[in-house]
Amino acid sequence: MKRFHDDRGFTLVEMSVTVLLTAITLASVATIVVGLLNDVSRQQRISEVEGEARPVLESIVVELRQAKAPKTISASRPVEELDWDKIVFYSDRRLPHPAPEMYDYELINCTNGTDGGVCDLQETIYSADTSSVPPNYTFDDMDLVSQRVVLSGVVADPDLSVGSTFSSVTWTGDPAARTAVTSCDTSIPSKRCDATLIVIDLRVQYPSELGFEPYLLHEEVRLRNAS
Amino acid sequence: MRRERGAALATVVMLVMFVSLAVILLLKVATSQYQQSRAQEREDVVVAGAEAILDRYAAKLTIDSRYYLHWVDEAERARVCETVGAPTYGDVVQPGHAWDERCDTWSYQDPDPNGDGVTDWFVHPVLDATGTNNDIGVLLEVTPPLSGPVGVLVVGKRGSSIQRRAITASIHATPLSEFYRVTQGDLSYGAYAETFGKIYSGADVDFGGSTTAHADVYAEGRITSAPTVWADGAQGYQGAPSSTYGDIRDVYPQPLNFSDFWDDLDLIYQSACESGGICLDDADARAWRVQAYVSGGVGKLRIWKSTSSHNETWWWTNADSASWTVWGTVDVPRNGTLWANAHLIVGDQSSPVGVDVPEDGDSLIDFVLKGSLTMYAGSSSAPRNVIITADTFYDDPDSLDILALIASDEIVIDPGAVGLDKELTINAAMLGQSNAWRFAGDAPRDSTLNTYGSIATPNVGDIAGHIKYRNYGFDPRLEYIRPPMYPLLDTDWSYDDWREVKLPDWARL
Numbered sequence: 001m002k003r004f005h006d007d008r009g010f011t012l013v014e015m016s017v018t019v020l021l022t023a024i025t026l027a028s029v030a031t032i033v034v035g036l037l038n039d040v041s042r043q044q045r046i047s048e049v050e051g052e053a054r055p056v057l058e059s060i061v062v063e064l065r066q067a068k069a070p071k072t073i074s075a076s077r078p079v080e081e082l083d084w085d086k087i088v089f090y091s092d093r094r095l096p097h098p099a100p101e102m103y104d105y106e107l108i109n110c111t112n113g114t115d116g117g118v119c120d121l122q123e124t125i126y127s128a129d130t131s132s133v134p135p136n137y138t139f140d141d142m143d144l145v146s147q148r149v150v151l152s153g154v155v156a157d158p159d160l161s162v163g164s165t166f167s168s169v170t171w172t173g174d175p176a177a178r179t180a181v182t183s184c185d186t187s188i189p190s191k192r193c194d195a196t197l198i199v200i201d202l203r204v205q206y207p208s209e210l211g212f213e214p215y216l217l218h219e220e221v222r223l224r225n226a227s
Numbered sequence: 228m229r230r231e232r233g234a235a236l237a238t239v240v241m242l243v244m245f246v247s248l249a250v251i252l253l254l255k256v257a258t259s260q261y262q263q264s265r266a267q268e269r270e271d272v273v274v275a276g277a278e279a280i281l282d283r284y285a286a287k288l289t290i291d292s293r294y295y296l297h298w299v300d301e302a303e304r305a306r307v308c309e310t311v312g313a314p315t316y317g318d319v320v321q322p323g324h325a326w327d328e329r330c331d332t333w334s335y336q337d338p339d340p341n342g343d344g345v346t347d348w349f350v351h352p353v354l355d356a357t358g359t360n361n362d363i364g365v366l367l368e369v370t371p372p373l374s375g376p377v378g379v380l381v382v383g384k385r386g387s388s389i390q391r392r393a394i395t396a397s398i399h400a401t402p403l404s405e406f407y408r409v410t411q412g413d414l415s416y417g418a419y420a421e422t423f424g425k426i427y428s429g430a431d432v433d434f435g436g437s438t439t440a441h442a443d444v445y446a447e448g449r450i451t452s453a454p455t456v457w458a459d460g461a462q463g464y465q466g467a468p469s470s471t472y473g474d475i476r477d478v479y480p481q482p483l484n485f486s487d488f489w490d491d492l493d494l495i496y497q498s499a500c501e502s503g504g505i506c507l508d509d510a511d512a513r514a515w516r517v518q519a520y521v522s523g524g525v526g527k528l529r530i531w532k533s534t535s536s537h538n539e540t541w542w543w544t545n546a547d548s549a550s551w552t553v554w555g556t557v558d559v560p561r562n563g564t565l566w567a568n569a570h571l572i573v574g575d576q577s578s579p580v581g582v583d584v585p586e587d588g589d590s591l592i593d594f595v596l597k598g599s600l601t602m603y604a605g606s607s608s609a610p611r612n613v614i615i616t617a618d619t620f621y622d623d624p625d626s627l628d629i630l631a632l633i634a635s636d637e638i639v640i641d642p643g644a645v646g647l648d649k650e651l652t653i654n655a656a657m658l659g660q661s662n663a664w665r666f667a668g669d670a671p672r673d674s675t676l677n678t679y680g681s682i683a684t685p686n687v688g689d690i691a692g693h694i695k696y697r698n699y700g701f702d703p704r705l706e707y708i709r710p711p712m713y714p715l716l717d718t719d720w721s722y723d724d725w726r727e728v729k730l731p732d733w734a735r736l
Contacts, residue, residue: 029242036249043256051263058267066726071460092726189468192477224396224725 045207049153050215053204056121056151057217063091063103064198068225070100070128070137076186078223079193083183084164085116085156087198090137094145099128099135102142107156107165108149116157118205120149121165153205155214163203168195169220196226269385273392274727276354276363277383283351284367284379285398285720292400292709293563293599295369295377296328296627302349302367302381304335304733314524322349328561328598329524331371331627337733338366348384361386366734371627376707376723382734393730397723401716402709404631404656407442407701409483409683414446422454424681424701427483442701445475447482483716485660485685491714492633492660495603496566498712504564505557507532514542515604516551516572517565519596519630520581521622526559526597529580539570539612543639543667546572546616556580559598563711567611571604573632574617576646584620589648596630597622601711605635610661616641618652629702630655630680631710638664638684642671642693649674651694654702656681656710663688670694681705 010018067078067089081088085107092100104124111117126142128135136142157163160182168181184193198221203214280302287294299306301323308315308330315327321340337346348364356362363385370378376397384391403409407424414428418435424442426432431448434440440454446465450472453463468474500506507515509532516531531551542549574594575581581592594617605611613634621628632638638659645651649671655678657664663686670676675696682699690697709715 025238029238029245032242033245033249036246036253040249040252040256043253047256047260050260054263054267062727066724068724092724189474224722 042210045210046212046215049204049206053151053202053215053217057200057202057219059150060105060200061219061221063093064089064200064221065224066093067091067223068100070135077193078226079168079184079195079198080186081184082166082168082181082193082198084158084160084166085110085119087166094125099130101145102126102128102137105166107154110156114158116163117155119154119156121151121154121202123148123150151202151204155203155205163201165201165203167199167201168193169197169199170195196223197221198223266390269388269390270392272361273363273383273385273390274394276385277365277381277392277394279354280349280351280365280367280383281379281381281394281396281398281725284369284381285722288377288398289400289720291562292711292713293328293627295326295371296331297326297561299324299326300367300369302351302365303338304366304368305338306333307336309333312524331373333371335368335733359386368731372704372707373625373627380728380731382730391730391734393728393734394725395728396725398720399707399723400709400720402705402713403483403488403658403683403716404629404681404705404710404713406681406683408681408699410687411485411685412687413448414687416454422699422701423703424705429482443478445478447475479716485683488658488660488714489607491712492603492607492635495564495601495633495712496606498562499560499564499566499603502564503562504560504566505530507554507565507567507569509568512567512569513537514546514549514570514572515554515567516546516575517602518575518578518581518592518617519559519594519600519619520578521595521597522580524597526622526628527556527580528559528565528600529556529575529578530554531575540667542570542572542612543614544641544643546614546641547575547577547643559596559600563599563601565600565602567602567604568609569604570611571602571613571632571634573602573613573615574619574644576617576644584618587618587620587648587650587652589618589646589650591617591646593617594619595622596620596628599627599629599711601631601633601713603633603635607635607660610634610636612636612639613657613659614639614641614667615653616644618644618646619654620652621654624654627704627708629704629708629710631658631713632656633658633660633713635660637662638682640664640666640676642666642668645670645674645676645694650677651675652677652679654679656702656705656713657683658714659684659688662686665689666693668693 069076069078070090079089088104090100106122107119108122110119124147125145127145129141156165170179172179181195185191186193200219202217205214206212299320303322306320308318309332310330313330315330322338350362350364354363365383368380376399378397380395382393406427409427411429413430415433419437421439427445429447431451432446433451434454438454439456439458440461441458442461444463449465450463463472464475465472498504511534512532514533518529532554533549533551535549576591578592584593604613613632632655638657663684665688674694676694677698679700679702
C-alpha cells in the first residue's frame with residue numbers, strides 16, 4: 001500500500017541551502033526596509049528644517065518690503081544699518097502705532113564668533129517713544145516689544161561671496177551695473193543706507209548626520225517706500 | 228511544500244506593504260514640501276498682481292490728478308455717493324463708469340455689473356490666465372485726499388484659491404505747490420514770523436527773533452539764522468550739511484530750477500486747448516478777465532475779452548477801466564485747465580455775477596471757485612502776467628477744490644483789490660515763472676494781505692514795501708492735492724506708506 005506521507009527528513013545540504021537562502025532574503029529585505037525608513041526619517045527632518053526657515057524668511061520679507069523711513073532728526077532711511085550678519089530697519093507692521101517700529105535681525109551665538117559659523121537668528125522689535133515729535137528712536141528711549149531667537153542653525157560668513165546673510169544692491173556706472181553693497185549705516189552721512197534692494201541669503205544647516213550642504217533660501221526685496 | 232509557498236506569498240505581501248508604506252510616507256513629505264512652496268509662490272504672485280494694479284492706478288493719477296473724482300476705476304468696487312447735497316447722492320456707480328466730481332465722499336458695494344448677485348473680481352488682460360486657474364483677480368478701494376494723500380487698497384486673489392492678500396498705499400505726487408514758498412534768491416523772515424509749509428531757497432534763508440518754523444526749511448546755500456522754534460518735527464537742510472542741518476541733496480537730488488517747469492506749463496496749454504479745457508486764444512486779445520462764481524450749485528466762469536491796446540504796467544492797475552466784451556459763461560472745465568494768450572485778470576470786484584463772501588464783507592464781489600482750476604497766462608516765448616483784482620475764495624474750503632494761478636511772466640496784485648475793508652485775501656497756489664510777485668502800487672494805509680497757498684517765484688519781489696500787514700498762510704491741502712497739471716518736481720507719483728494689511732471683511736467672502 002502506498003503511503004500518503006513521505007516521512008523522510010531533509011538532508012543536511014538541503015537544510016543548509018534553505019537557511020542560507022532565507023538569511024540572504026531576510027538581510028536584503030531588512031536592508032531595503034531600514035533604508036526606506038531612514039529615507040523617510042531624513043526627508044521628514046529636511047522638511048522640518050525647511051518648514052521652519054520659510055516662514056521666518058517670509059516674515060522678514062513682508063516687514064522689509066514695507067519698511068519706511070521715520071521722521072527722525074537727521075535724514076532717515078528705511079534701513080538704518082546693514083551688515084553681513086545684521087539688518088536694522090523701520091517698519092509699521094505690528095502695532096497700531098503712529099510711528100513705525102524698529103526691527104533688528106541679527107546673527108548671534110556664532111560658533112566662530114565674528115567669523116560667523118553656525119548661528120542663531122535673533123529678532124528684536126522696539127517701538128518708538130512717541131511722546132516727542134518726531135518720535136524718538138534712540139535705543140534708550142524705545143520700548144522693547146519682543147526679543148527671541150526665530151531660527152537656529154543659520155550658517156553665515158562675513159565674506160559676501162561665501163555666506164553673507166544680509167546685503168544690498170545698488171546700480172552704479174553708465175550703463176548702470178548691479179553692485180553689491182555689503183554694509184551701510186544711516187547714522188554716518190557717508191555710509192547711509194541708500195540701496196533700495198535688499199538681498200537675504202538664509203543658509204540653514206541640516207542636522208549634521210544628514211551630511212548635506214546648508215539649505216539656501218534666497219530673496220531680493222525691493223523697498224516699496226524708499227525713494 | 229504548498230505551505231511553504233503560502234509563507235513566501237505572505238512574506239512578499241508584507242514586504243510590498245512595507246515598501247508601499249515607506250513610499251507613501253516619502254510622498255507625503257514631498258507633497259507637503261511642494262504644497263508649502265506652491266502656497267508661498269501663489270501668495271507672492273497675488274501680491275505682485277495687486278501691486279501691478281496699484282501701479283496702474285498711480286499712473287492714471289499722473290495723467291489726471293483728479294482721476295478718482297472723474298472715474299470709478301475698472302478694478303474698483305462699485306461706489307455709492309455719500310455727499311449729502313450732491314445731485315448724485317445715494318447713486319451707485321459700477322466700475323469703469325464716470326463719477327460725478329461734486330461727490331467727494333463715498334462708500335462701496337461689491338461690484339456686480341452683470342447683476343447675478345456674485346461679486347465680480349476684475350481681471351486685467353495682462354493678469355488673465357482664464358482656464359488655467361492662474362488668473363489674478365483684484366478689487367480696489369480709493370480714499371479721497373480730504374485729510375491726506377489719495378489712499379488705495381488693493382485685494383488680490385489667484386484663480387479659485389482661497390489665498391488672498393491686501394496691500395495699501397498712499398499715493399502722492401510732488402508738485403511745486405507743496406511748498407509754501409519757493410524762490411531762487413535769499414529768503415528772510417522777520418521777528419515773530421511763523422512759517423507753516425515747506426520753504427525752499429536757491430540761496431540762503433534767515434529767520435529773525437521769536438520765529439517758528441512748522442515745516443522743513445531747505446536752503447541751497449545756508450540757513451544763516453535758525454528759527455527760534457522748530458515745531459511739529461520740522462528740520463533744516465542746507466547745501467553744506469552740518470551737525471545741525473541735513474544735506475539738501477539727500478532730499479532733492481538736484482537744485483530746483485524754474486526753467487525745468489516750462490515743459491509742464493506747455494502741458495497745461497495742451498490740456499486747455501487740445502483736451503477739453505478753456506482755451507482763450509484770440510489774436511486781437513490784449514487781456515482776458517475771469518470771474519468765478521457759483522450758480523445753482525455749479526462752479527461757473529464768466530470770461531471777458533479786451534482788445535484795448537495798453538502797455539503792460541497799465542493793466543496792473545487799470546483793468547477796471549478797460550473796455551471789455553463778454554466772451555462767454557462756462558462751467559469750470561472738467562480737466563481743470565484754462566490758458567490765455569494775453570494778460571489774465573483774476574476777478575471783477577463789480578461783476579454782475581457772483582457774491583461778496585459774507586466773512587469778507589467789503590461790499591465788493593469776490594472770486595469764488597467751486598471746482599479745481601489752474602489758470603495759466605502766456606508762454607515761454609510770449610510771457611504774460613496774472614493780475615489779481617479781487618479776493619479769491621473757495622466755495623467750500625474743506626473740499627478738494629484748488630485754485631492755481633500761473634503767470635509765464637509775473638504775478639501782480641492790483642492795490643485796488645484791497646477794497647474798503649483794507650484787507651485782501653488770496654487763496655491760491657501761485658507761480659510767477661519769470662520774475663517775482665509784486666504789488667503794483669501802495670495799498671491803502673494799514674491794509675492787510677492774507678495769503679493761503681503756495682508762492683513760487685524766481686525772485687523775491689517787493690510786497691512788504693507796499694502793504695503794512697502781511698499774513699502768509701499755507702493751505703495744508705496742498706501737501707496732498709495737486710492743482711490740475713501744476714508743475715511737478717518729480718515725474719512720478721510715489722508711495723508714502725506701502726504696506727500689506729489684513730484682509731477687509733468684504734474680501735474674506
